[in-house]
Amino acid sequence: MNASVxxxxxxxxxxHTIQNMARFYVYxxxxxxxxxxxxxxxxxGLYECIDFKMYWDNPKTQFPFLIYCGxxxxxxxxxxxxxxxxxxxxxxxxxxxxxxxxxxxxGRRIAVDCFNQFIGKWxxxxxxxxxGAYKFWSSVIREYTQGQFEEYNNxxxxxxxxxxxVFQFCSHYLKQLPEQDNxxx
Numbered sequence: 001m002n003a004s005v006x007x008x009x010x011x012x013x014x015x016h017t018i019q020n021m022a023r024f025y026v027y028x029x030x031x032x033x034x035x036x037x038x039x040x041x042x043x044x045g046l047y048e049c050i051d052f053k054m055y056w057d058n059p060k061t062q063f064p065f066l067i068y069c070g071x072x073x074x075x076x077x078x079x080x081x082x083x084x085x086x087x088x089x090x091x092x093x094x095x096x097x098x099x100x101x102x103x104x105x106x107g108r109r110i111a112v113d114c115f116n117q118f119i120g121k122w123x124x125x126x127x128x129x130x131x132g133a134y135k136f137w138s139s140v141i142r143e144y145t146q147g148q149f150e151e152y153n154n155x156x157x158x159x160x161x162x163x164x165x166v167f168q169f170c171s172h173y174l175k176q177l178p179e180q181d182n183x184x185x
Contacts, residue, residue, distance in 0.1 A: 003069045003070030003072075004068075004069075004070060005067070005068070005069050005074070005106050005109050005110065006067070006068045007065050007067060007077070007110055007113045007114065007117075008065060008066050008067075008068060009063065009064070009065055010064050010065060010066050011056070012053075012056045014064070014066060015052065015053055015056060017066065017073070018052055018064065018066070018076045018078075019049070019051070019052050019053075021073075021075070021076060021096060021098070022049035022050075022052060022094075022096075023046060023047045023048070023049060024047075024096070024098065024099070025049060025094070025096040026047040026048065026049045027047050028096070028099065028132075029127075029130060029133075030047070031132065032127075032129050032130045032131050032132060032133075033127065033129050033130060036129065052064075052078070052094070055078045055080065055093065055094075061080055061081040061082075062078065062079075062080045062081075062093075063078065063079040063080065063118070064076065064077075064078045065077045065078070065079075065114075067097065067106065067110050069101055069106060073098070074097060074098055074101040074106055075095075075096045075097040075098050075101065075106075075107075075110075076094065076095075076096050077092065077094065077095045077096070077110060077114060078092075078093040078094040078095075079091065079092060079093065079114055079118055080093040087121060088121055088122070088123045088168075089118070089120030089121045089122065090114075090118045090120055090121070090122050090123075090171075091122070091123050091124070091125070092111075092114070092122075092124045092125075095107070095110075095111070095133075097110075107136060107140075108139075108140050108143075111137075111140045111144070112140070112144055115144055115171040116171065118171065119171050119172065120170065120171060121168070121169075121170050122167075122168065122169055122170070122171055123166055123167070123168050124137050124141065124166070124167045125164040125165065125166050125167075126164060126165050127162070127163075127164060127165075128153065128154055128163060128164070128165050134165055137167055138151075138167070141167045141169055144169075144171075145169045145170075148169065148170075149167055149168060149169035150167070150168045150169070151165070151166070151167055151168075152165070152166045152168070153165050153166075
């Protein structure tokens with residue numbers, strides 16, 4: 001990808017854009033979670049997702065972004081301040097790269113941009129069955145922190161009422177990806 005990759009903060013006017021993409025987000029996750037009860041495709045053929053409007057309720061604790069590659073939307077990310085316990089500064093609440101932009105280094109670049117923009121103690125959670133998300137976050141966080149992170153598997157997250165794999169680490173300003181990853185942009 002030679003086009004510029006940008007993380008753009010968005011207001012409530014972009015809620016519908018992100019909510020529309022959420023159907024594709026659920027579709028992508030169904031590759032790993034589709035065998036579970038509750039992940040069946042609805043009879044009308046349209047995957048549904050939780051209502052993301054809640055991510056605009058408090059601009060001091062919730063940070064929605066669109067991801068652009070050139071002039072085209074490439075996905076979205078929502079950072080919030082909710083983790084599995086109160087000591088978390090930041091959490092990746094939602095993270096989605098549109099399929100045509102996957103495996104081009106965009107997700108890695110955006111994750112690092114988020115970590116550098118929001119300095120502090122992070123928790124990144126993924127459902128244990130979502131092998132793709134686990135592989136992505138494990139690789140990105142291991143590289144970003146140079147192995148200085150903690151990982152907890154199959155943790156009960158009370159505010160989400162589910163079990164997650166959790167990565168915990170501190171972000172530090174100006175960490176960069178290795179040059180070979182930047183060259184793929």
